[in-house]
Amino acid sequence: xxxxxxxxxxxxxxxxxxxxxxxxxxxxxxxxxxxxxxxxxxxxxxxxxxxxxxxxxxxxxxxxxxxxxxxxxxxxxxxxxxxxxxxxxxxxxxxxxxxxxxxxxxxxxxxxxxxxxxxxxxxxxxxxxxxxxxxxxxxxxxxxxxxxxxxxxxxxxxxxxxxxxxxxxxxxxxxxxxxxxxx
Amino acid sequence: xxxxxxxxxxxxxxxxxxxxxxxxxxxxxxxxxxxxxxxxxxxxxxxxxxxxxxxxxxxxxxxxxxxxxxxxxxxxxxxxxxxxxxxxxxxxxxxxxxxxxxxxxxxxxxxxxxxxxxxxxxxxxxxxxxxxxxxxxxxxxxxxxxxxxxxxxxxxxxxxxxxxxxxxxxxxxxxxxxxxxxxxxxxxxxxxxxxxxxxxxxxxxxxxxxxxxxxxxxxx
Numbered sequence: 001x002x003x004x005x006x007x008x009x010x011x012x013x014x015x016x017x018x019x020x021x022x023x024x025x026x027x028x029x030x031x032x033x034x035x036x037x038x039x040x041x042x043x044x045x046x047x048x049x050x051x052x053x054x055x056x057x058x059x060x061x062x063x064x065x066x067x068x069x070x071x072x073x074x075x076x077x078x079x080x081x082x083x084x085x086x087x088x089x090x091x092x093x094x095x096x097x098x099x100x101x102x103x104x105x106x107x108x109x110x111x112x113x114x115x116x117x118x119x120x121x122x123x124x125x126x127x128x129x130x131x132x133x134x135x136x137x138x139x140x141x142x143x144x145x146x147x148x149x150x151x152x153x154x155x156x157x158x159x160x161x162x163x164x165x166x167x168x169x170x171x172x173x174x175x176x177x178x179x180x181x182x183x
Numbered sequence: 184x185x186x187x188x189x190x191x192x193x194x195x196x197x198x199x200x201x202x203x204x205x206x207x208x209x210x211x212x213x214x215x216x217x218x219x220x221x222x223x224x225x226x227x228x229x230x231x232x233x234x235x236x237x238x239x240x241x242x243x244x245x246x247x248x249x250x251x252x253x254x255x256x257x258x259x260x261x262x263x264x265x266x267x268x269x270x271x272x273x274x275x276x277x278x279x280x281x282x283x284x285x286x287x288x289x290x291x292x293x294x295x296x297x298x299x300x301x302x303x304x305x306x307x308x309x310x311x312x313x314x315x316x317x318x319x320x321x322x323x324x325x326x327x328x329x330x331x332x333x334x335x336x337x338x339x340x341x342x343x344x345x346x347x348x349x350x351x352x353x354x355x356x357x358x359x360x361x362x363x364x365x366x367x368x369x370x371x372x373x374x375x376x377x378x379x380x381x382x383x384x385x386x387x388x389x390x391x392x393x394x395x396x397x398x399x400x401x402x403x
Contacts, residue, residue, distance in 0.1 A: 086358045087387045094359035095293075095366060095385060103291025145356065 007150040008047055008116045009081055012072040012125035013109040015101035016065065021058055029093070029100045033058065036090055040073065043088070045080020048119055049073040062122045072125050074114065078147060081111075085144075107132045110141050113150045188333015189235050191349050194220060195228040199237060202229070208241055208259035229260050239263045277352065284357050293363055300364045301371035307332060308375020318398065321378055325396060328372055334392065345392035354393075362393045369394050 019025040033056050040046050050057045050072040062070050075081040084090055110132045114120055128141045137146035190196045201217045202209045215225035232238040242256035287296050311328055314320040318341075325343055326336040335346040348354050354361040362385060369383040373396065380399055387393040 086362075087389060089385075091359070091362060091387050091393065092385050095363040097359060098291055098293040103289070 006116050007113045009075045009078055009111060009150075010072070010114040010120045010124075010128075011075070011081060011109065011111050012070065012120070012129065014063070014068055014070050014104070014129070015097075015108060016104060017067045017069055018100060018102055020067075021069075026100055028096070030058070032093055036093060039089060040084060043080070043084050045076040046084070047074040047076060050122070060122070062126065070122065070125065072120060072122070074119065078111075082144065107143070109143060111143060111147065112141050113139075113148075188331075188349050189231060189237065191333055192228070194218060194224070195232065198225060198228050199232055202232075202238060202260050203262040205261075208243070208261045210245060210257045210259050214260070226258075233260060236263050280350075280353055281356070284353055284360060288357055288360050293360055296360065296364050297367035300367035301374075304368040304371025304373075305375035306371075308372040308377075311376060313376040313378065315376070315378060315380075318380065321376075321380065324376060325373065325378060325381075328376060329369070332368070332372070339395075341398055343396035344386075345394065347390065348392050362387070365392070366394050369396065 017026065021030060037049065037051075037056055040049060050060070050070070052059045057071055058069060060070050061068065073081075075084075085094070107129065110125075110128045112128050131138070131141035132143070135141075137143055137148075139148040139151070142148050190199060197218045198214055201214060211222050211226045211229060214229060215222045218225065229238065233240045238260045239262070241259050241261070243259055244253055244255075245257045245259075246254060248254065287293070308328060311324065313324045315324070322338070322341075322343055326338075329336040329343070329345060333349040336343055337346060338344075348361075348365070350361050350365065354365070366383055366385055373381060373383060381396055382399055383394050383396050385393055386395040
C-alpha cells in the first residue's frame, strides 16, 4: 500500500500503565519518550503526532481510567508507519512493553485512512477504536494484521462525497470507481 | 529447537521430505537429483540432518557386489525411527507455534516468554566449550552456537548479525513478541557461553534478523 493521493494513515494505540508515570518502574519508559518521539518526527513519511505543550501525549487521559494512556499519529503510508514501529529503535520499546503496560483484553490499536491535511481528534480516535471493537477490522478501522488500502483515489476527500466517519464497514474490497456516489 | 531450525532451509526441508517419503534407503545422488541440486550440496544437508538425528545413516554397496574390489559402500539415508517429531510435518509445528504465540500475546505474557527463551539460550550456551581466549575466537564460538540454533550468522565488521529470521512467519505476525523472544534467546546464549565482553542488541532492518551482537567496548 503506497502513499495514496489525498489520503494519509492515522493510528491510535492505548495502553494501561502498570504504575504511575512518575514512579521508578516507569522511569525507563519516560526516558525513552523524547528520543523516540524525535526519531518519529524525523522519519520519512511521518506527518503528525498528538502532543500537549510538554511535547508528548503522556499527560492525556481520554478515558475514565486514570492509568490508560494514548498515543496517536498520522503517516504518509502504511509502510512508513510499519517501518517506524517495527524496524527502528522503537522496536526496543515494544520489546519491553509489558514491563510498563498491561495487555488490554480489547483491541488497543486501530488504523484508519484520513483525508490528507486533516488531523484526527481524540474523539475520532475513540470512535475508530469502538468501530474496531464492535465490528472487527474494516476499511474504516483496521489493524497491522488485517489491513485495508486507502480509499479509491477517485473519491475526492474534500468534496464531501466521502462521509468522514461513516464508511460502509461491510466493504471488504477496495470500492470500484463511483461506487460511493449517493452515500 | 535445533531440529526445527534445521528444517528452515527450504533445500534441506525438501531433501528431508524426499528421503522420508521413499520406501528404500536413499543415496546422495538420488536425493540430489530428486531435489535438483548438486551432489555435494545434498551431501552437506543430508549429513546435517543425520547429525541432528532426523535421518539415519547406513552404508551399503548399491551394486550388490562383495569382497575386495567391489567398490566403496554408498552412504544411504532414511528416516530416523526413534523420534516421533521426525514424522510430524513442519506445517503442524507452524500451526502450533501460531496458536501458542497468539495465546502468549493475548495473555500479555511477553516477559514469561522472554524468561523461558533466556533460559533455553543459557542451557544451549553452557553445553558448549566456549573458546573465549580472543575476541575473534569468541566470535567464532558464538557464530557456531548460533548456527546450531538455526540462525545464519555473518560478520559485519566486528558485529555479528544474522541473515534471516528463523521465525520469519511468526515474527511478521507478532513482531514485539517474537523479536523479544529472539533477543532473550541470544542474550541467554551469550550468558551461557560466558561471553562477558559482548551483548545482544535489537537492531532491526528489512530482510535480516533483528538482533546484533556487539562488543561492549565498541558501542556503535
